[in-house]
Amino acid sequence: MPFKLLSSPLQGFTDFTFRNAQQKFFGGIDTFYAPYIRFNTKMIIKGSYQRDLNPEVNTSLTVIPQVMTADAEHFLFVIKYIQSLGYKELNWNLGCPYPMVTKSGMGSGLICNTEKIDHILDRAHSETDVTVSLKMRLGYENTTEILDAFKILDKYPLKNIAIHARLGKQLYKGGVDLEAFQKCIDVAKHTLYYNGDITSVEQFNKMRDHFPSIQHFMIGRGLIADPFLPSMIKADTAEHPTNRWEIFKEFHDTIYEQYDEMLSGPVPIKMKMLGFWEFFARSTHNPHKVYKAIKKAGNPHKYKKAVDEIFVLQKQNHP
Ligand SMILES: Cc1cc2nc3c(=O)[nH]c(=O)nc-3n(C[C@H](O)[C@H](O)[C@H](O)COP(=O)(O)O)c2cc1C
Structure with a gap:
């Protein structure tokens, strides 16, 4: 059915x-x-x-x-x-x-x-x-x-x-x-x-x-x-696509840009994305570390750097 x-x-x-x-x-x-x-x-x-x-x-x-x-x-x-x-x-x-x-x-x-x-x-x-x-x-x-x-x-x-x-x-x-x-x-x-x-x-x-x-x-x-x-x-597959993290990054960047436009200032966008990362981190191979890296990122530049590093690491660990 x-x-x-x-x-x-x-x-x-x-x-x-x-x-x-x-x-x-x-x-x-x-x-x-x-x-x-x-x-x-x-x-x-x-x-x-x-x-x-x-x-x-x-x-x-x-x-x-x-x-x-x-x-x-x-x-x-x-x-x-x-x-x-x-x-x-x-x-x-x-x-x-x-x-x-x-x-x-x-x-x-x-x-x-x-x-x-x-x-x-x-x-x-x-x-x-x-x-x-x-x-x-x-x-x-x-x-x-x-x-x-x-x-x-x-x-x-x-x-x-x-x-x-x-x-x-x-x-x-x-x-x-x-x-x-x-x-x-x-x-x-x-x-x-x-x-x-x-x-x-x-x-x-x-x-x-x-x-x-x-x-x-x-x-x-x-x-x-x-x-x-x-x-x-x-x-009916447990396998992600081979370009899993490239697609995910594009998705991430899309919502980030749109929320950044809608919200005013660095704190609201950080809080918004931190909320998402509480969930996103669960699908990474090291949830605790990933969440901590995002939480620690004190400004948009550091946030973007942390995100880039996370995706590089994920690709290495789950190519
Ligand atoms: C942060 C958060 C916000 C939620 N907001 C709503 C909501 O607006 N309306 C609703 O019906 N359920 C809401 N829920 C409940 C979820 O829709 C869902 O019923 C619940 O999480 C159980 O399903 P899941 O185990 O697949 O998450 C919310 C749950 C969470 C964790």
């Missing part, structure tokens, strides 16, 4: 700059989810979200916007906004695990509040013609939460439910709970997507064997760590 690979959203990483460069240099992703839109106090779509969803910078990508809220008015406002840009689907984040979010009843903290979920979905479906999909965890506190939520979700024509197979309270610690995900498959009426810890072709194949009925797999951190991963999964 054919399968689809989806880029799981990572706030601060999978914006239009990353998405376009990933597609240009590596490919393999069928659909990208944009990082969530969230309101602070005012119901205003921040400039960074507006830039990210602008159709003019997403021309060759399939992108699905996402919202994180526990407020029906906010949900409807975002639906109208994304529809005004031409998007047909809105993904709802019921997965974020951060205490600031869950304590205010959003993200994975909303999974147990089935009444509120019901109310928001009821309004979205009775007042608009948007397509809704969900991205959620198994629960915040325990895995029965998602099974209870399914009873409500079954009432609505959701496109799909993507499940990161962890609990909110785990944050990113501990393993994914494959047994609990299987229980979801056993009872779900909706199409489920698998998400969690796909970081290699081997890991992907394991998940595919484990869940033969699943046809959609979302990759989050693994895609940033190694943007070649989806194309290698599709080619």
Whole structure:
């Protein structure tokens, strides 16, 4: 059975700059989810979200916007906004695990509040013609939460439910709970997507064997760590292309230049790239050393020098 690979959203990483460069240099992703839109106090779509969803910078990508809220008015406002840009689907984040979010009843903290979920979905479906999909965890506190939520979700024509197979309270610690995900498959009426810890072709194949009925797999951190991963999964090979590091360098330089243009001054660009290197370093043969070299680079000149040295070393060690 054919399968689809989806880029799981990572706030601060999978914006239009990353998405376009990933597609240009590596490919393999069928659909990208944009990082969530969230309101602070005012119901205003921040400039960074507006830039990210602008159709003019997403021309060759399939992108699905996402919202994180526990407020029906906010949900409807975002639906109208994304529809005004031409998007047909809105993904709802019921997965974020951060205490600031869950304590205010959003993200994975909303999974147990089935009444509120019901109310928001009821309004979205009775007042608009948007397509809704969900991205959620198994629960915040325990895995029965998602099974209870399914009873409500079954009432609505959701496109799909993507499940990161962890609990909110785990944050990113501990393993994914494959047994609990299987229980979801056993009872779900909706199409489920698998998400969690796909970081290699081997890991992907394991998940595919484990869940033969699943046809959609979302990759989050693994895609940033190694943007070649989806194309290698599709080619079913654990081998990178022979010019791996040349391609990676071109990709790196492309996003660097674009972020440098958008951000003002040496500190923001350094922080932005350091965030990426936390993931990129994981695919190098000496992650700790690579990350340290980037962290140490105190100005753009030193940063570029450190990057050049890293690529030379990688080529020597993994030609
Ligand atoms: C830094 C960071 C930012 C994230 N931002 C989002 C987000 O905006 N929306 C969302 O649904 N999930 C977000 N996630 C969760 C990921 O999309 C994904 O569900 C999770 O990392 C598990 O998948 P993975 O093991 O393939 O990374 C974020 C995760 C991280 C680490």
